[in-house]
Amino acid sequence: xxxxxxxxxxxxxxxxxxxxxxxxxxxxxxxxxxxxxxxxxxxxxxxxxxxxxxxxxxxxxxxxxxxxxxxxxxxxxxxxxxxxxxxxxxxxxxxxxxxxxxxxxxxxxxxxxxxxxxxxxxxxxxxxxxxxxxxxxxxxxxxxxxxxxxxxxxxxxxxxxxxxxxxxxxxxxxxxxxxxxxxxxxxxxxxxxxxxxxxxxxxxxxxxxxxxxxxxxxxxxxxxxxxxxxxxxxxxxxxxxxxxxxxxxxxxxxxxxxxxxxxxxxxxxxxxxxxxxxxx
Numbered sequence: 519x520x521x522x523x524x525x526x527x528x529x530x531x532x533x534x535x536x537x538x539x540x541x542x543x544x545x546x547x548x549x550x551x552x553x554x555x556x557x558x559x560x561x562x563x564x565x566x567x568x569x570x571x572x573x574x575x576x577x578x579x580x581x582x583x584x585x586x587x588x589x590x591x592x593x594x595x596x597x598x599x600x601x602x603x604x605x606x607x608x609x610x611x612x613x614x615x616x617x618x619x620x621x622x623x624x625x626x627x628x629x630x631x632x633x634x635x636x637x638x639x640x641x642x643x644x645x646x647x648x649x650x651x652x653x654x655x656x657x658x659x660x661x662x663x664x665x666x667x668x669x670x671x672x673x674x675x676x677x678x679x680x681x682x683x684x685x686x687x688x689x690x691x692x693x694x695x696x697x698x699x700x701x702x703x704x705x706x707x708x709x710x711x712x713x714x715x716x717x718x719x720x721x722x723x724x725x726x727x728x729x730x731x732x733x734x735x736x737x738x739x740x741x742x743x744x745x746x747x748x749x750x751x752x753x754x755x756x757x758x759x760x761x762x763x764x765x766x767x768x769x770x771x772x773x774x775x776x777x778x779x780x781x782x783x784x785x786x787x788x789x790x791x792x793x794x795x796x797x798x
Contacts, residue, residue, distance in 0.1 A: 612763045615691040617679050621755030625683035634675045688755040698758060701746050702773045705739060709777030712738050713784025720785055739777035
């Protein structure tokens with residue numbers, strides 16, 4: 519170190535300066551303290567309190583991003599599934615059908631034959647129409663039971679193919695699609711009839727029986743559609759939907775939805791009207 523009085527270099531442990539004789543011990547301690555302070559690094563800032571909050575914030579952000587990504591993935595999966603179902607129902611082209619090939623044994627030797635069916639229906643007084651007319655029109659409504667009475671003759675002609683190998687018969691694809699289209703076109707009327715029945719049963723308030731009948735009326739359009747599709751598929755020998763064009767598939771789905779929706783609409787909104795007309 520250096521003497522603060524004369525400025526000459528002396529021993530670090532000296533108490534007095536050997537050149538000027540002045541006391542330098544206290545000053546040396548001060549100098550040493552200043553040197554130590556200069557050498558020591560500045561104290562580090564304690565970030566232990568801030569790190570957990572930063573980590574917590576990072577974890578929260580990561581969890582939020584994970585939830586968002588999971589939600590987006592779930593929504594994407596639902597949309598992809600809906601798109602796939604839509605493509606199967608509406609965009610998949612109908613398969614081509616060669617009616618000369620037997621769908622049961624695969625033999626190509628099928629011969630055509632024409633089937634003509636004649637149905638004669640003698641319709642008498644309809645108590646169902648009469649009761650419905652009485653509910654809405656009073657005693658004069660019983661005359662509604664006479665509507666449509668008499669003989670009704672219906673003739674239909676279909677092309678069928680007979681396999682010379684196994685002897686089984688199958689209907690031509692054109693007539694099968696025609697039968698399906700006729701059924702689908704009349705499905706809305708079935709929904710209206712089921713809705714009226716739903717209304718009458720609900721107005722009578724028969725307890726559990728009314729609930730069971732109303733459930734049956736609600737699922738009747740969809741159940742009838744499945745039953746008719748299965749029946750025509752058995753006549754065709756293969757599932758009918760595979761040979762159904764996309765336009766007919768769209769029409770079928772829309773008509774089933776319409777018929778199913780008509781049942782509760784007529785049944786629920788008709789009860790207050792019926793109660794108002796007939797009174798409590």
